[in-house]
Amino acid sequence: MRPRAASRPARGGSLWGLAADDPAPGRRLGAELPWLWHLHRNGLEGVGFLRRALGRAPSDRGHLQARLLTGLALVVDTASPLDQEHGLARQALELATEHGDEELRGPCLSLASVGRFYTDFEAAWELTTQAVRSARAAGDALFVHAQVGMQGMIRHLQDRHDEACSLLESAVDGLQGRHPGIASTALAFLSATSLVRGRPADARRSAEDALELAEPLHDYLRVGIARGALANALVASGDPAGAHDAVRPVRRLVGDADTDVFVPGAALTLGRLCLADGDLDGALRWFERDVRQTDHGAPTYLAAQMHVGYGEALRLAGRIEAARDELDRATDAARRLGMPRTLADALEQQGHLTGDISLRHEALAIRLDHGLRMYWPDSLESLAPAMAAPATVRVLAAGDRAHEVMGLPRRPGGRRGYDATLAALRDELGAGFPAAWAEGAALSPDEAVAYARRARGARGRPASGWGSLTPTELTVARLAAEGLNNPQIAARLFMSRSTVKTHLAHLYAKLGVANRTGLAAFPAAAGRAVAP
Known part of the structure; x- marks a missing residue:
């Protein structure tokens, strides 16, 4: 299918044709118009017309019906894709396959992949792979x-x-x-x-x-x-x-x-912009628009992202229980969909909400493992207050330098609290403050993240035993004790297999065991220490 010019008289002719005793001419003309509705704001008009065209010959399994179904899937792609696009594309694909029309199969598979894109990335990927094969076969x-x-x-x-x-x-x-x-x-x-x-x-x-x-x-x-x-x-x-x-x-x-229009991510962008401005009322209004968005009952990837923004806005507005519920939904959706960045964002917000510093460390670990450098400065500054004073200053200085190096300024709304923290640290460290600040400012973003992860034990974590394990190591230990292998643990925690192997090596050394068998010898202690 390709864009075709279509005018108001053409649409009028199609409507007239569908009202005739023989709807075939109107159906044929209507099959030429989907790109018009796809590209402009009158998509819902096109949905209504194409459904009427299909309804004039509901039992037809001919090539024209396949084209009309494909056209309808194309129009709902921009007008109202959720709950509709995938099913329509699959119907069209069935007919295109019956007719051996490889040229039409490619668009059908393409539209079906878009239909799964919102809720199932792996299924969408498989459909894109099939679509590439069909499109190549059709040239x-x-x-x-x-x-x-x-x-x-x-x-x-x-x-x-x-x-x-x-x-x-x-x-x-x-x-x-x-x-x-x-x-x-x-x-x-x-x-x-x-x-x-x-x-x-x-x-x-x-x-x-x-x-x-x-x-x-x-x-x-x-x-x-x-x-x-x-x-x-x-x-x-x-x-x-x-x-x-x-x-x-x-x-x-x-x-x-x-105007009922669908622009993916628009409400999310507008909500985040309000958050950056400190406009909590505006942020809440925009996030509320799509935060319950589903496709066939499953939360979409956009809803997962909206849960995080909505949870942050609710937290800042002092609505703590509501914020907790939204952030729980965010972590559940992010894990189900396989969205590490969204999971890290939700964990960090949960850390701010509960004061649990281990959640912020877990967020940083995910961001590090997936190269999400945009969020490293924020992670550094959120972790710094939990460290001993010299380390706090170094990490804050490193975060400040990372903002500068990456060209990612701090949110204006966070400046007041940041300045107050620095003032308190200057009072606490006195003459030692400038040296600690200079040491931190000399670190590259990568060195700063590594330092923050090393410094997390500065407040007294023991060197060995269950109490010495980091939250991530505890989670890896629990999953290993449950019988998961390294690839399964990696998939569950959104980390590479080599990272899982490294965590296991560290926790074995801290516990004084050689392997999973040794770990399994302490199930009661492990269960108490690593229960989620």
Whole structure:
């Protein structure tokens, strides 16, 4: 399927044709129009029309019915994909397969993958793999590159960013001359990947390129996604005014009560922007919009992210029990979907909520293991107060330096508490403060993270025994005692197998055992020490 020009008379002709005794001409004309509805704000009109066209021949299993089903899946992709897109695409795929239409199978598989994208990354990945095979068999380079882009988006959400970057860059190269709209979306995800890797300047360039491709298309979905990516890059770079300017048209579009449009991530971006401004009421309103979003009853990846933002806003507003509930939902959804970054964000917020420093350390471990450098400065500064005074100063100085090196300024709202902490430390350390600060400021971000992880025991953790284990080591010990192997532990905790092996080596040494058999010899002690 390719974009086709369609006019109001053409739509009128289709409606007239569907009302005729013989609806076939109207159905054929309607099959030419889905890209019109897909690209513009009148998608719900298209959904209604295409459902009517399908309803005029409900038992038809011909090629025209397959095209109409594919067209309907395409329109709901931008108008209202949740609960609809995957099922429609699968119906279309069944008919396309019956007719041996490999050219139509590629788009059907592509749309089916988008339908699973919101709630099941691995199922979506498998569908993209099938779609690439069908598109290659049909000689359809557009859908090959489109599916490579989808795979890059999936890897981004799984925080496999080296893979994501390679796939997205390949997709952009292949799509720019074929489908600038999909290329724009791939660039927006490339921007997000650059940002979480701590490269805000690269993120801004990719977002600006995405917007440059999307604007001439007048495709509200692509423009909205690109503007959201640009706003995220700008606010992270310390330009909230520029972020507001970038996202203003999106705010008008999705905030219009008379317009039912779907722009993935728009409410999340707007809520985060309000949080950065300290506008808790605004943040709560935006997060509440999509925080219960589901697809066939399962929370979407967007809802998982919204739970974290909503939980943070509720915590800052003093609504502690509600915040606890939202953050519990966030961790459950992040674990189910396989979203390490969202899990780390939720754990850090739970650490702030409960005062449990081990949760903040666990968040840092996840961020370290997945290269989520954007969040390292915040992790450092959240961990510092739990350390002895000289270590606290070093870690705060290292965090301050990391903000500067990465070009990621501290949120304005956090400045007052940060300054008060520094003032108290100056009083406590006196003449020793400048030296400790200089030592921390000399650390690179990588060295600072390593130092913070070493310094966590500065307040008296024993050198051996169950009490010497870090929270992550305790969790690894529990899972090993339950019989999980290294790959299973790695999958459960979102870490590499080599990291699991390292944790096991450390805890064996601290416990004075040689292997899992030795660990299993102390089940009662292990159970008490590592129970979740």
